[in-house]
Amino acid sequence: MTSDPGYAAPPLAGRREWWGLAVLALPTLLLAIDLGVLYLALPSLSADLDPSSNQTLWIMDIYAFMMAGFLVTMGTLGDRIGRRKLMLIGAVAFGIASVLAAYADSATMLIIARALLGVAGATLAPATLALISTMFADERQRGMAIGVWMSCFMAGTALGPIVGGALLQGFWWGSVFLIGVPVMVVLLIAGPILLPEYRDESAGRLDPLSVVLSLGTILPVIYGIKEIAHYGLTSTASVAIVVGVALGIVFVRRQKTLESPLIDVELFRGAKFSGALGIMVLGPVVMGGVGLFSNQFLQLVEGLEPLHAGLWLLPSAFSTVAGVMLAPTLAAKLPPSKIVAYGALVLAVGAILLTQVSAVGGLPVLVVGVCLVFFGFGPMAALGTEMVISSAPEERAGSAASMSETSSELGVALGVAILGSIGTAVYRGQITETLPPGLPEGQAAAASDTIVGADAAAEAVGGGTGEALITAAREAFTSGLNTVGAITIGIGVVLAAVAALVLRDRGTDTPPAEEQAPDEIKPVEIKPVG
Structure with missing residues (x-):
């Protein structure tokens, strides 16, 4: 060496x-x-x-x-x-x-x-x-x-x-x-x-107030978003979002004053760090939203048993792993920013297919679309953490890694909450206008809430009215899926732009250890206990 x-x-x-x-x-x-x-x-x-x-x-x-x-x-x-x-x-x-x-x-x-x-x-x-x-x-x-x-x-x-x-x-x-x-x-x-x-013997004490402020920032904002999707812009939703944003400002200011902060906010001054972290949030948003709707489509629209639905999604599992494993190989020839950008475009192509899924005969289009979305996300998952960590100074790599993992988890949750709420709102808007006439009030209310309620109502009503109700519900739910696909196209384009422009010429390409000069190689000091 x-x-x-x-x-x-x-x-x-x-x-x-x-x-x-x-x-x-x-x-x-x-x-x-x-x-x-x-x-x-x-x-x-x-x-x-x-x-x-x-x-x-x-x-x-x-x-x-x-x-x-x-x-x-x-x-x-x-x-x-x-x-x-x-x-x-x-x-x-x-x-x-x-x-x-x-x-x-x-x-x-x-x-x-x-x-x-x-x-x-x-x-x-x-x-x-x-x-x-x-x-x-x-x-x-x-x-x-x-x-x-x-x-x-x-x-x-x-x-x-x-x-x-x-x-x-x-x-x-x-x-x-x-x-x-x-x-x-x-x-x-x-x-x-x-x-x-x-354990780090020299680490500072944990700041309980920062823990409270971090939760007080995330949860009220998400609650407000869910309330807006469910009931519209209400005073409760507005107050929740304002409180969350206000606590977020207090949290950031407090981190700047602490010797051992929960999050090193100075890292966000770097364009590459902020851009890579944004990718680590937006990419999982797609995974959460598309995963939610595609799984429910298979059962609630296609009427598949749980195991059969899971098997139809098996190709997406292989697609994800393929994208993850392919990225490091490509990184030896291309800058990571380009690999992530290309993956985001593949993701957008898959999302285009999701907008074309129909309630009848839409299964093949759904499976291919989901596979492309998951495959395109793979390079972001494989290289995202590397890009975040490498953009931070060596002494702050641990803090950067924590934020990268937190961003991924939060992104999936946001995808389920935001895209799930939007898709549900589309379902409600369409089903309200297409309910069959003569439906009892209680059954109409259940059907207007969720497709699960519509399925139960259709079974209770039976006959031609029940068939018309479940057909309308499946059409409405598919419209929600199509809307999620349309939003995902926009997210894919944004991801590609961030990778190609914000991260341009700021790649983390470094030669393998054997190609580095001796003075470039630094041993890692590990202090295990026990």
Whole structure:
């Protein structure tokens, strides 16, 4: 590598570290699966718990919101009390919350359980990536390990509906939560044996007020957006958004005064950092929204059983992994900014197909469109974190990595909330105008709320009126999907523009370690504990 006698090459990871990576891959895969596993369970869950449309959206997205809200906090806490220790505590909490969610007997209880799952998940997510950095000091091995970690997360996001479909084929909807229990048991047993402990002895204290302000910024704004989509611009929605923005300003100002802030806001001064972070938010927005509507389309419009619906989405899982794995290979020949831009354009092409999906015979177009969207997102997922971290000074790389992961989680949640709300609003607007005449008032109200309600109303009414109602509902829901596709086209174009213009000539291309001059190579100092 180098002839410099003063240079000490970092130690290579051995068998224990690679087995430890396999242990870390389990919670990573599980956390990603939990983001999408409820998509296919939604119809049976709705029939059992009878949630309102607003509660349905909260059931779907509260998990990701709480995880995103606590990621930076838990990452900072792990540095202070020990990353492995916090991860094992989180594993216990995740297992308990999984059982509570599986046996929830009301929509409210399920929302609370999902919120607890999100908080517990936030203790696991940053610890996995941080421990990988501790275990793999060699640059090449660390890059490979992070690639495996990212592939597990992306595969889990795409495979969530498939796992859910397989379980729902023979079990009740709560079974999709119980898969987390054995995974957490394995983590609790193997973690202390295979994973090192690490904590930063010089880290400053955790600022509780910053934690409160960060949550007070995210949650009210999202609540306001959901309220606008559900009821229009009401005073409640306006107040929530204003409060969230005001607390966000206070949060940013406080971070500037702290010696050990939750978020280093100075990083946002860099155009590349801000642009890359924007990509890490907008890309997952597409994944959340398209994933929600495509899964429901397969069951509620095509009428497929959960497992069959999951199998139809299997190509999208392979497409995601293909995009993730192809990006590093292309990065050896092209600047990452161009790879991300090209991927965004592929995503936009897939979204164009989604606008052409019809309620009758639209399955092939849907599957191809979703595959292109997921494949185009792959390079953003693979290179996004690298671009964010490399754009920050070396001493701030940890803070940059936390913000990158938080942005991805928040992006998925925003996609479910915002695109889900918009699609629902389109459904309601169209179904109200196309309800068949003579429909009882109660059935009309249920049908006007959600397509699940329309399906139940059509079955109750029966006959020609019932058939006309379900046809109208499927047409309205498909219009909502088409609208989400149209919005996704715009997001894809924006992503391509940000990558090509904002990140232009600011690529992170660096030669491999063997091609660097000796004085360019810096050993990584790791201080494990225990």
